[in-house]
Amino acid sequence: MSQLLLDVNGLTMRFGGLVAVNGVNLKVKNRQIVSIIGPNGAGKTTVFNCLSGFYIPTEGSVMLKNEQIAGLKDFQISRKGLVRTFQHVRLFQKMTVIENMLVAQHRHLNTNLLSGLFKTPNYRRLERDAMDKAMHWLKEVDLLEFANREAGNLAYGQQRRLEIARCMVTQPELLLLDEPAAGLNPNETKQLDELIIKLRDEHEISVLLIEHDMSLVMGISDHIYVIAQGTPLADGTPDEVKNNPDVIKAYLGEE
Amino acid sequence: MTTNKFYNAIFAAGITFILACLMIGVKLDTEGTTLAVKGATTEQWMWIFGGIGVVFLSQLFSSQIDSLFGKMPKPKLGALLPEEKKMATLKPWLLAALITVMLIWPFMVSRGSVDLATLTLIYIMLGLGLNIVVGLAGLLDLGFVAFYAVGAYTYALLSEYFGMSFWACLPISAGLAALFGFLLGFPVLRLRGDYLAIVTLGFGEIIRILLNNWTAVTGGPNGISGIAKPTLFGLEFTRRAKEEGAETFHQYFDLSYSSSYKVIFLYLIAVLLVIFVVYLINRLMRMPIGRAWEALREDEIACRSLGLNRTAIKLSAFTIGASTAGFAGAFFAARQGFISPESFIFIESAIILAIVVLGGMGSQVGVILAAIVMTILPELAREFSEYRMLLFGLLMVLMMRWRPEGLVPMKRPHLELKQQ
Amino acid sequence: MSEFSLYLLQQLINGLTIGSTYALIAIGYTMVYGIIGMINFAHGEIYMIGSYVTFIVIAGLVSMGVVSLPIILVIALIVAMFIASTYGWTVERVAYRPLRGSNRLIPLISAIGMSIFLQNYVVLSQGSRDVALPPQITGGWAFGDPSSFEVTLSYMQLMIFAMTFITMTVLTLFISRSRMGRACRACAEDLGMTNLLGINTNKIIALTFVIGAALAAIAGLLLGLYYGVVNPFVGFIAGLKAFTAAVLGGIGSIPGAVLGGLVLGVTEAMTAAFFPSEYKDVVAFSLLVTILLFRPSGLLGKPEIEKV
Numbered sequence: 001m002s003q004l005l006l007d008v009n010g011l012t013m014r015f016g017g018l019v020a021v022n023g024v025n026l027k028v029k030n031r032q033i034v035s036i037i038g039p040n041g042a043g044k045t046t047v048f049n050c051l052s053g054f055y056i057p058t059e060g061s062v063m064l065k066n067e068q069i070a071g072l073k074d075f076q077i078s079r080k081g082l083v084r085t086f087q088h089v090r091l092f093q094k095m096t097v098i099e100n101m102l103v104a105q106h107r108h109l110n111t112n113l114l115s116g117l118f119k120t121p122n123y124r125r126l127e128r129d130a131m132d133k134a135m136h137w138l139k140e141v142d143l144l145e146f147a148n149r150e151a152g153n154l155a156y157g158q159q160r161r162l163e164i165a166r167c168m169v170t171q172p173e174l175l176l177l178d179e180p181a182a183g184l185n186p187n188e189t190k191q192l193d194e195l196i197i198k199l200r201d202e203h204e205i206s207v208l209l210i211e212h213d214m215s216l217v218m219g220i221s222d223h224i225y226v227i228a229q230g231t232p233l234a235d236g237t238p239d240e241v242k243n244n245p246d247v248i249k250a251y252l253g254e255e
Numbered sequence: 256m257t258t259n260k261f262y263n264a265i266f267a268a269g270i271t272f273i274l275a276c277l278m279i280g281v282k283l284d285t286e287g288t289t290l291a292v293k294g295a296t297t298e299q300w301m302w303i304f305g306g307i308g309v310v311f312l313s314q315l316f317s318s319q320i321d322s323l324f325g326k327m328p329k330p331k332l333g334a335l336l337p338e339e340k341k342m343a344t345l346k347p348w349l350l351a352a353l354i355t356v357m358l359i360w361p362f363m364v365s366r367g368s369v370d371l372a373t374l375t376l377i378y379i380m381l382g383l384g385l386n387i388v389v390g391l392a393g394l395l396d397l398g399f400v401a402f403y404a405v406g407a408y409t410y411a412l413l414s415e416y417f418g419m420s421f422w423a424c425l426p427i428s429a430g431l432a433a434l435f436g437f438l439l440g441f442p443v444l445r446l447r448g449d450y451l452a453i454v455t456l457g458f459g460e461i462i463r464i465l466l467n468n469w470t471a472v473t474g475g476p477n478g479i480s481g482i483a484k485p486t487l488f489g490l491e492f493t494r495r496a497k498e499e500g501a502e503t504f505h506q507y508f509d510l511s512y513s514s515s516y517k518v519i520f521l522y523l524i525a526v527l528l529v530i531f532v533v534y535l536i537n538r539l540m541r542m543p544i545g546r547a548w549e550a551l552r553e554d555e556i557a558c559r560s561l562g563l564n565r566t567a568i569k570l571s572a573f574t575i576g577a578s579t580a581g582f583a584g585a586f587f588a589a590r591q592g593f594i595s596p597e598s599f600i601f602i603e604s605a606i607i608l609a610i611v612v613l614g615g616m617g618s619q620v621g622v623i624l625a626a627i628v629m630t631i632l633p634e635l636a637r638e639f640s641e642y643r644m645l646l647f648g649l650l651m652v653l654m655m656r657w658r659p660e661g662l663v664p665m666k667r668p669h670l671e672l673k674q675q
Numbered sequence: 676m677s678e679f680s681l682y683l684l685q686q687l688i689n690g691l692t693i694g695s696t697y698a699l700i701a702i703g704y705t706m707v708y709g710i711i712g713m714i715n716f717a718h719g720e721i722y723m724i725g726s727y728v729t730f731i732v733i734a735g736l737v738s739m740g741v742v743s744l745p746i747i748l749v750i751a752l753i754v755a756m757f758i759a760s761t762y763g764w765t766v767e768r769v770a771y772r773p774l775r776g777s778n779r780l781i782p783l784i785s786a787i788g789m790s791i792f793l794q795n796y797v798v799l800s801q802g803s804r805d806v807a808l809p810p811q812i813t814g815g816w817a818f819g820d821p822s823s824f825e826v827t828l829s830y831m832q833l834m835i836f837a838m839t840f841i842t843m844t845v846l847t848l849f850i851s852r853s854r855m856g857r858a859c860r861a862c863a864e865d866l867g868m869t870n871l872l873g874i875n876t877n878k879i880i881a882l883t884f885v886i887g888a889a890l891a892a893i894a895g896l897l898l899g900l901y902y903g904v905v906n907p908f909v910g911f912i913a914g915l916k917a918f919t920a921a922v923l924g925g926i927g928s929i930p931g932a933v934l935g936g937l938v939l940g941v942t943e944a945m946t947a948a949f950f951p952s953e954y955k956d957v958v959a960f961s962l963l964v965t966i967l968l969f970r971p972s973g974l975l976g977k978p979e980i981e982k983v
Contacts, residue, residue: 052560054559055561074559074560075558075559075562084560091557092550095549099546099669099670103558111542111543113544141293240453273757273758278800278801282801283801291734292731394781444966449714450922453714453918454963456913457919457963460956463893468953513827570829576832612698644794645798645799647791648790651784652769653786653788655784
């Protein structure tokens with residue numbers, strides 16, 4: 001029995017009188033791809049914000065590898081191995097692809113002022129390692145040839161892949177992808193498909209994704225959670241969810 | 256169409272008249288204990304009507320004027336420099352030539368020019384320091400003058416009460432200024448842009464008020480005078496040695512006393528400090544911290560999601576910028592021999608900010624150019640000295656409207672991945 | 676009542692007086708910030724110009740032989756409001772409107788430049804020295820024991836309270852009842868949407884600046900008469916303090932600006948009662964820093980949620 005990587009219980013987020021997330025439960029095991037789906041405005045991104053520390057949840061517990069992370073700050077949670085992407089790609093547009101990859105490794109580098117000024121051996125070694133890792137991941141997502149190009153000059157699909165590569169270079173254990181397929185054409189979506197599966201199988205991380213693209217979701221998910229208006233509606237394997245009458249009602253309305 | 260323009264022009268002229276009629280047209284005069292008003296002189300009224308006329312005409316012919324400006328090419332100062340590849344090989348030679356000129360030049364010109372150059376170098380240092388905070392890290396600091404003051408008073412006090420030499424105090428001044436930067440930055444750096452600006456302004460004022468009122472230590476409004484000048488390995492640059500047994504520069508080298516030696520010596524120290532600061536900043540931009548500053552400026556939320564501690568990163572920029580101001584402050588105190596809170600008013604912060612903004616935020620070359628222009632221009636236009644601040648304010652408004660990216664827009668050194 | 680509590684009461688009265696004028700200036704800051712999200716750095720200078728115009732008109736009318744004080748003050752008020760509003764409108768038109776939409780730093784720097792320009796403009800046209808006006812409204816009430824401590828409420832102070840109260844009432848009625856006022860509120864909520872609904876947001880923004888300037892002019896008249904002295908640099912400190920008041924009360928909220936102004940005024944007065952008066956200004960700034968650190972949304976503001 002694999003231990004739970006992420007265990008979320010009773011996650012609730014209130015903004016004044018508005019309840020955006022109401023008692024959401026999630027479980028993600030190691031090497032799993034889990035999807036969250038639901039009609040628009042269902043509070044899915046808010047869930048992500050709560051998990052990743054951008055919001056402090058009003059109630060609930062979030063356990064990452066048996067450690068409570070609810071209430072921690074965003075960058076602290078990121079350092080614990082949970083990284084996320086955003087609905088709109090957030091790259092450092094004016095910096096090059098390779099620089100984006102290096103910034104992500106900031107805390108693995110020697111940030112000591114004097115070491116940098118005097119270019120100590122340790123400093124240089126860590127810079128080299130970071131460079132190697134960056135190149136490795138750029139190769140994985142097929143972007144190595146664009147290493148010196150400004151991130152803002154890439155095609156949207158390439159930017160998405162760069163964002164994922166940038167997350168991966170931080171050595172996470174859980175990757176949260178917020179609508180990664182939005183704005184991608186079918187070809188790019190297929191590439192994204194394969195990339196996510198590769199991440200699970202070859203790099204042994206788990207992926208939690210929010211998506212609207214049903215073919216993507218049904219095709220690669222090990223488990224699916226359905227959320228409507230911030231409240232959990234159903235969960236199960238793709239087949240179970242596909243045939244769940246409540247889910248069908250939520251998406252298509254009453255007969 | 257033209258009638259519309261005509262009404263616009265009349266309206267604009269009317270506005271100008273309203274603005275000017277009382278504020279310029281009437282002068283307040285205190286006659287004894289009563290307040291009296293005096294009409295402005297005929298000459299002044301000519302100026303007012305001239306101004307109204309200009310506004311009227313410029314509104315009437317606004318479209319023609321716009322197209323005229325549109326046809327004028329925008330000065331691309333960056334294009335004056337040769338292209339990248341050639342620059343890379345030329346650069347070391349250019350730098351060497353520049354440094355040589357800077358070292359030799361003072362021996363060939365008047366004392367006044369060298370003195371002016373030293374003042375310019377101080378502003379260059381301050382501009383580069385604030386550039387780290389505003390240009391590289393994107394934090395708007397309106398109270399930079401506070402760190403300048405800390406550096407100056409640190410040297411002044413250490414020199415007066417403990418007789419410490421300039422060279423010993425230099426790192427201490429920088430360190431103390433950095434400490435203040437840390438203490439100030441720690442609570443306020445998480446504030447939003449314009450709030451941060453006001454809070455730093457407030458801190459700048461608090462420091463000045465404290466310096467002005469803590470008379471026991473800082474001498475209050477009278478400041479501290481008689482600050483020792485820097486020495487060259489113990490050789491003083493004065494006519495007679497201060498203490499028994501100490502030697503002066505001209506005695507040691509068997510020369511007759513000339514005050515130029517002191518001025519040139521100070522100039523050379525300034526050059527040294529500026530070179531150090533420039534080197535430091537160049538290194539920083541190529542280090543992880545420099546990349547982090549840029550990333551933070553670009554997208555703070557992305558940084559947070561990648562595990563970067565934005566407060567620590569902002570704090571580093573703030574602290575390093577502050578320490579640079581500390582350097583400048585110590586040197587300033589040494590050069591002047593006398594400091595008072597009057598030298599550290601808000602306007603100084605505004606001037607340094609203007610240097611950074613006008614030079615092109617982030618661009619070192621731009622900041623240096625802007626500092627030179629800001630310091631030398633008022634000297635060249637002596638007759639206009641009373642209009643100096645007025646034009647300064649006007650310049651800031653105009654630059655923001657027409658060239659907000661500054662004289663030399665920032666060109667970041669990009670990290671290149673060398674293909675194997 | 677003990678002498679000490681009478682002394683405190685006096686400080687309270689003084690504090691509320693000054694606080695009311697801070698409130699008037701603060702409203703200008705808060706309205707502009709609420710609608711276009713920028714700090715009008717030059718607002719303090721508008722207040723200063725209002726003071727100068729007041730002095731000019733009063734001195735002019737007196738020298739022309741006008742004797743009736745109410746008439747003098749009414750004319751001064753109208754002229755000051757008119758001219759200050761013109762300045763406010765012009766500043767927005769020339770220094771801010773062309774820069775709308777660019778990143779935050781640029782309008783702020785333009786505003787700083789404008790502030791410096793206006794200060795030195797007045798230095799050149801009116802001189803940098805203090806200009807004094809003999810007290811126009813004298814006398815007042817006193818109560819307490821003449822032998823220990825007397826609390827005085829001067830007519831000038833009374834006038835300040837009355838004018839501030841009237842102004843607030845008029846403004847509140849305008850904002851809540853009139854069509855223009857509704858448009859102002861709509862713009863403050865969502866500028867883009869209001870624009871799409873067909874309202875000329877440029878006009879509304881200009882109106883906001885004009886209202887703010889008019890209020891600053893009133894404050895300029897009141898404080899000019901109260902202190903009896905003006906110089907080109909009074910706008911800087913007054914502006915900072917008024918901004919502090921606006922933030923204290925919750926930036927964007929008009930009642931907040933009023934509350935903030937009063938709180939700041941009283942705090943300052945109480946500090947001056949027990950510490951050397953130079954430290955008064957330190958109080959204002961320290962209050963600002965404290966508020967921004969612990970409750971950035973201010974006393975009456977709503978905490979802002981950052982959208983990710």
